Every structure is written in structure tokens, then in C-alpha cells.
Amino acid sequence: MPILAGQIVTAGQLDRMQPTPYSAECTAALTGTTTYQPIPGLTITLATETAGARFTAAGVFDCSVTTVHATNLMVGKLQINSVDQSGLAIHAMDTLDRDTVAMSWSGTLGSAGTQTFTLLGVVNAAGGGGLFHINSRLEVVIYEVT
Template sequence: MPIYAGQIITEGQLNRMQPRAYLAEATGPLIATTTYQLIPGCTLTVPTTVPGATWSATGVFDCNVTTAHLTNLMVGRLTVNGSSQSGLAVHAMDTLDRDTVAMLWSGTLAAAGNHVFNMEGVINGAGGTGSFFAYSRLAVTITEPV
């Protein structure tokens, strides 16, 4: 919504004009399995006051391969309000190594209220083991319409 010359601007409008940043850090390791699981500590509950808020998120996955596998992958994803977002952070498990893998996401929140952002990890097939470690991070920025 535009602001017009001479318009009286409310405190709420001014507050919504500022993007709000949120950060979650892993609080412990996730030993990955073949089922998506939450990375401990990488959950954010973010409030919005009006419908139509836009969001952008950056997920950094601290991947540690402990048993190599030639074809399996460590995969990280983002869910928003329980729905998986497109775009996956992918790490090959063909070498015993530790890497940080990142992914970017964005979207619009249709309703006002609290919204839950979660980072989850998985190994895409049986064989090979690995963990998502303590340097995993989730950053979300919310911008609300005026």
C-alpha cells in the first residue's frame, strides 16, 4: 500500500515498514536417518500482524559424513507452517568430510499470526551415516506490507 503526500502515518505502519530479522542456531547434533527430522535449535516462531507479509530465509547446514556412500546424499530442507519449501541443500556423501551447505528460500504468508520455520535433515537412502552439527543456522527476514 502506498503512502500518499499529506497522509497521517500510524505507528503500526512505521513498524511494518522495517524488515525484522530472526536467527536460530543449532543447539546439538542431529544424527541423520532416512526420515526428515528437525535439527535441534533450528526452529523459529515468527509473528506477523497483517496478511501478505513476505519472508526470505537462509539455511546453513553443517554436514558431517561419518561413513561414506557412493550415491547417498545428506539433504537439508525448510518447512514453513509444516509445508516443505522447494529447494534443497544437498551434500554428497562419497567422501568422509565436513562442509557447510547453504540454501535460500522466499515466500509470502497469507495470514497474520505466528508462523513456524523449521530446518530439517535427512539421508536420502540406506547406507552411509552422517550428522548435522552445531554450526547449522537459520536466518529469516519478515517484511510486512504497510
């Protein structure tokens, strides 16, 4: 946001010039199914004051395979206001293991107002089993500069 010479700057303008961080921690493990499900506790609802706010988001998925499958995947994704974002966190299910899988997203939000960020998990096909554990986490930073 440009500040012009002689311009009176408001507290609200200065507040919006600062990045605003938000975080959420998983509150209970999610057993992966073949339908995307919200991971408990990994929803952040926030309010933006201006249209066109920018965001960065990082999802950390604590994945463990409970039933091995040669080709199945555990997949995590981000939805903003119920719209899927491109980019997936992917964990192969070909061995009994537990890994931390991360993905990052960035973009521009539409109108000002309430924004809801949610991490979801799925096992992409029947036959394998896995859990998204309690160490999963969501971090969001909002940048409002207009």
C-alpha cells in the same frame, strides 16, 4: 506501502515498513536418518501482523559424513507452518568430509498470525551415515509493508 499526501501515519505502519530479522542456532547435532527430522534449535516462531507478508530465509547446514556411501545424500530443507518449501541443500556422501552447505528461500506468507520456520535434515537412503552439526544456522527476514 504507499503513504498518501496528508495521510496520518501510525507507529505500527512505520514498524511494518522495516525488515524484521530473526535467527536461530543449532543447539545439538542431529544424526541423519532416512526420515526428515527437525535439527535441534533451528525453529523460529514469529508473528506477522498482516496477510501477505514476504519472507527471505537462509539455511546453513554444517554436514559431516561419518559413513561413506557412493550415492547417498545428506539433504536439508525448510518447512514453514509444516509445509515443505521448494529447494534443498544437498551434500554428497561419497567421501569422509565436513562441509557447510547453504540454501536460500523466499516467498509470501498467507494469513497474519503465528508462522513457524523449521530446518530439517535427512540421509536420503540407508547405508550412509552423517551428522548435521552445531554450526548449522537459520536466518529469516520478514517484510510487512501493508
